Amino acid sequence: MAETPRHHIAMWGAPGSGKTTLLAALSVALNRRDDDWKIVGQNPESSAYLTDMTSALTSGKEFPEASTALETYQWALIGPGPTGLFRRQRTSTMIGLTMVDAPGGHFAPSKGRTGGAEERQEELMANLTQSRGIVFLFDPIREFEVGDAYDHLHGPLNRLAEKMLEADQFENGKLPHNIAVCITKFDDPRVLQTAQKQRLLSPDLDDKHQFPRVAVEDARELFRELSRVSATGSAEMVMNALDKFFHRDRIRFYVTSSIGFYLDQQTETFDWNDYLNLVPDEADKAALRIRGPVYPINVVEPMLWLGECLAKQGRSR
Amino acid sequence: MTTESEAHPVPNPDDDLLRKALAKAVAGLTGSGRLDVVEVAADGVTSFKIIRDDHGVPRGRRWHTQWIDLAQEHGAQEHGAQERGAVLRAADIDPDGDAVLVFSSPGGSRAEQAFEWLRSARPDAPALRVDDSVATVVTEVLRTDPLTRSxxxxxxxxxxxxxxxxxxxxxxxxxxxxxxxxxxxxxxxxxxxxxxxxxxxxxxxxxxxxxxxxxxxxxxxxxxxxxxxxxxxxxxxxxxxxxxxxxxxxxxxxxEVPPRLPLRPSGAGHLICAIEVCGVEEKVAERVGRARQVVSTLSNRPGLAVSVVAYGAHSFDRSVKDPRVEVRAWRVDVATAQGVLDELEDRGPITAGYPYHPHAAQLEDMLATVDRRLAADPASPVALLTIGDRPPHPPRIDSSRVLPCPHRHDWRATVTRLEQTWNVVFGAVVDHQAGGPLPRVWQRLGSAALANFDALDIRGLTSGLGLTSDPVPVPFPLIDVE
Structure with a gap:
């Protein structure tokens, strides 16, 4: 009988917030790491989808097309097992990863839905209730231009809370999930420059490419700063909502980039004069292509943190 | 008390005294002040109001009231206070301004009385007795007033x-x-x-x-x-x-002031046509065609040297080599340049589609190439005619989000160097849609002559570049012309 994940992580975010790209980038990022972590589809459709998305990102230099049909893709993050002096050696660690949204935003407010939408929403909600780890994507550029992150958060959050309360799964008045808030598009000059102006950049001395980074302990501050320029002014409520529904020590912010920065061909190091990894598309002025190789930033880390949290919780039960 | 000299003035000295008093009073006039000169004469009361205009020029106005009119105002048989009031109203002296009182009616008792009323009303005002016409003296004083502004x-x-x-x-x-x-x-x-x-x-x-x-x-x-x-x-x-x-x-x-002095066409001269040859085929053909039109217009200009430079778009894929700016001809005659332009049109666009940048061109590289060429061959005068549409790449990432030039060329610095070091005159033909502001780069590249594809004035373009003798009008005289 095939091994199945003991823990599940759900990806959540507004439509266009970059879930599909993050997933493709996760595969690339894992392959760039010098360890045993990998991502594997749990069924043929999910494997094929992952392959297509990753190829689009690396070979086609295009952003992977988001899923157009509502399907619940499932993958497994497989890595080395935990080791310890008195701990029985497991062969591996396996974390289930589910992308539970589709474009159009089934997490969006339910105004005007027809024809089985309710049923699909229930299905999606079931995925969230079964997961104990959530990757929540916050796209600061979309928030600056559209400002709908809160719209896509508070409705589903209330529904999730309702379900968890019904199942008596509240812990000390809050949801039991761990949530990794991924601030996406760190590669965009507006996000990078905000972090720079706020002096939130810290060098990773081990990084041979010298990419700028925002440490986990500073990421919340950047989120707060970026929320101030929300198009609707509602982004500041996102943080408040997260703090109300989740335990503070189970929320962690990550500043991420799925495509990363462009790398200077000669020096193989980050260049402050030329780091944009996007080229406009000729056919569609609004569309963008990927310029060079992708070097995802902070894409694996939220998954592994969630995996670690879930593993600990599993052991303590 | 009336002195002998006041009662019987010697004409000339008193007139001179009046001239001096008026000149002093006019000189003391400030921007908002008013000087009242009141003359009591045999036929009535004349009041001169003198002010300075915005340029400091003294301007005077004059009212004359005859005795008969003054009498009608209060009734022929009434005298005393009413007549005094009528005289003061006719004089209309500004209580806050300076005044000069002049008596020019010897022997007239009515005038004598009126003058006394005025003196008692403005005891601070100089009071003079003269023989001559006050109007003549006032006019002379105003005409000879020294300037109060440069x-x-x-x-x-x-x-x-x-x-x-x-x-x-x-x-x-x-x-x-x-x-x-x-x-x-x-x-x-x-x-x-x-x-x-x-x-x-x-x-x-x-x-x-x-x-x-x-x-x-x-x-x-x-x-x-x-x-x-x-x-x-x-x-x-x-x-x-x-x-x-x-x-x-x-x-x-x-x-009507033009941005620059039209250059006088000289026997020699160097026209550099820089043409954007990326993008849609029809557009490239149109740009080359515009260059040919300009060059053809200059075919009868002796000694003119023409260069043809073509530039496309940068490649942003490591696997595709970034094309170089092409100097298709350098300092050739008009006929040769026309042939080169024909070849350019026949070849059509370069750097089309992926991985070439779709919205910017190697404008900055073109400028750097021209700068390098001129450094080796600094003949002048030089006119650079750029025919294109796309913006350049910035030297480093900026708010335009256009990717930086791979060679880090800075178009602003190069344009300044071309202007200041090689005295290059800039003209441009741009496909700019009306409504939006013209991008800064095209303003600079078209600083001497700017034309749109849809409304190309070849004559204006070549004269703006100093290549033909049809100078733009210069509405004021020039100074310090070498």
Missing amino acids: YDLVVLRPRTDGSLELATVPLFPVQARPGATTTLPLHCERGGPNGTAFAVVTWQGHEPLLLSVESAALPPGSYEVTAELRRPGRVRFSGLPPLSADPRGWAALIA
Whole structure:
């Protein structure tokens, strides 16, 4: 009988917030790491989808097309097992990863839905209730231009809370999930420059490419700063909502980039004069292509943190 | 008490006294003040109101009231207080202003009485008795009043880069008197429909205030112009064909100032045609066609050298080599250049589609190439005609989000160097849609001559570049022309 994940992580975010790209980038990022972590589809459709998305990102230099049909893709993050002096050696660690949204935003407010939408929403909600780890994507550029992150958060959050309360799964008045808030598009000059102006950049001395980074302990501050320029002014409520529904020590912010920065061909190091990894598309002025190789930033880390949290919780039960 | 001399004044000395008193009073007039000169004469009361206008020029107005009118005002049989009131009203002396009282009616008891009323009403005012007409003295004093503001002539001063600076040269300083003259060497280009304007200004703080404008259609050339101060507010120019009054205001005059001095076509010259050859095929053909039109227009210009430079778009894929700017011809004759342009049109666009940047071009590389070529071959004068549409790549990432130039060329710095080091004159033909502001880069590349594809004025373009003798009108005289 095939091994199945003991823990599940759900990806959540507004439509266009970059879930599909993050997933493709996760595969690339894992392959760039010098360890045993990998991502594997749990069924043929999910494997094929992952392959297509990753190829689009690396070979086609295009952003992977988001899923157009509502399907619940499932993958497994497989890595080395935990080791310890008195701990029985497991062969591996396996974390289930589910992308539970589709474009159009089934997490969006339910105004005007027809024809089985309710049923699909229930299905999606079931995925969230079964997961104990959530990757929540916050796209600061979309928030600056559209400002709908809160719209896509508070409705589903209330529904999730309702379900968890019904199942008596509240812990000390809050949801039991761990949530990794991924601030996406760190590669965009507006996000990078905000972090720079706020002096939130810290060098990773081990990084041979010298990419700028925002440490986990500073990421919340950047989120707060970026929320101030929300198009609707509602982004500041996102943080408040997260703090109300989740335990503070189970929320962690990550500043991420799925495509990363462009790398200077000669020096193989980050260049402050030329780091944009996007080229406009000729056919569609609004569309963008990927310029060079992708070097995802902070894409694996939220998954592994969630995996670690879930593993600990599993052991303590 | 009336003295002997007051009762029987010796004509000339008293008139001189009046002149001096009036001159002193007029000299003391400030911007908002008013001087009242009241003359009591045999036929009635005359009141002169003198103020200074915005240029400091004294201006006078005059009212005369006859005794008979004064009598009708209060009734023939009434005297005393009513008549006194009527006289004071006729005099209309500003209680806050300066006043000079003048008696010019010896022997008239009615006038004597009126003068006494005025003296008692303004005991501080100088009171004089004269024989002559006060009006003549007032007019003379106003005409000879020294200037209270300096007068300057509006000129244009060419800078070393050929651009024009609006400037003034002093004509007459404060305290200058009528009869003063100043002689200036001036140069005149062809003026507009009104000719060359000789505009005199005074200053209100740092703002020039137009005092007078006279114009004439002058043959281009140098003139030794003499300005003579005829009277306050009036300057006459000589050494020129006759000038006539020009009705234009300051804004209209300024609007005609061209950004730069039209270059005089010289026997030699170097036209560089830089053409954007990426994008849609029809557009590339159109751009090359425009270059051919310009070059053909200059086919009868002896000694003209033409260069043809083509530039495309940068590649942003490591696997595809970034194309170089092509110098297709350098300093060739017009016929050869036409052949090169034919080849360019036959070849069509380069760098189309992925992985070439779709919205920017190697404009900055083209400028750097021209700069490098001119450094090795600094013949002048040089006109750079750029025919394109796309913006350049910035030297580093900026708010435009256009990817930086792979060679880090800085178009702004290069344009400045071309201007300042090689005195390059810039013209451009741009496919710019009306409505939006013209991008800064095209403003600079078209600083001497700018045309749109849809409304191409070849003659204006070539004259703006100094390649043909159809200079843009220069509305003011030029100074410091070498």
